[in-house]
Amino acid sequence: MKKLISNIIGGLAGAVTLNIIHQTVKAFDHKAPRVDLVGEEALTKGMEAMNLTPPTGNALFVATLAGDLLSNALYFSTIGLGKKKYLLLRGAAIGAAxxxxxxxxxxxxxxxxxxxxxxxxxxxxxxxxYLVGGLVTALAIKGLRSKSSGL
Incomplete structure (x- = not known):
């Protein structure tokens, strides 16, 4: 159970880091990636395909950000699966992927x-x-596991 919790918290740390970088840099650099726009398009098209009215404006941004944090946290949490020895390598590989x-x-x-x-x-x-998000996840999981084993 402790391993699962550390994986989820680590995945959330990576997802939050990814979004902080994204939101900060896009405010200053017009050539920055706009993954948020891809997410908004995906949410809008998905809801329309289900005959639902998608949110617009700030509500669309918030819904997309929440979905992005959740999906990336779950995805990044898989970095904690497998041998501890390869945690950073998995973080880099899963982030790059x-x-x-x-x-x-x-x-x-x-x-x-x-x-x-x-x-x-x-x-x-x-x-x-995404690579940074994966590495932050791996480091967070590693840190959480070392703290829990030292208690």
Missing amino acids: AGIGALTLTEPLGLSDEPVTRTDKTKVLTVAW
Whole structure:
């Protein structure tokens, strides 16, 4: 149970870090990745496909941010599965895979990839930010586990 809790808390730490970086940098750099726009499009299209009225404006932003935090926390929490020895390597691999997925899966899913692929800088930052999220998750899990074993 302690392992599961540390995985979830670690995944949340990585997801929050990813979103803090994203929200901060996009305010200052117009070439920053806009994964939030991809998420808003996905939420809107998904709700419309179910004949639901999607939120708009700030409500759409908040709903997308909440969904992003939850989905990334759950995804990043898988970093804690497997041997402790490979925790940082898994963090890097799972984070990089998420970033590459953001670049390559948007268009096949029927979403615009422009917010994450418009420039080479945007592409590199997209992968780098998810990589950082994965590494923060791995370090948080490692720290939580070492604290719980030392009690």
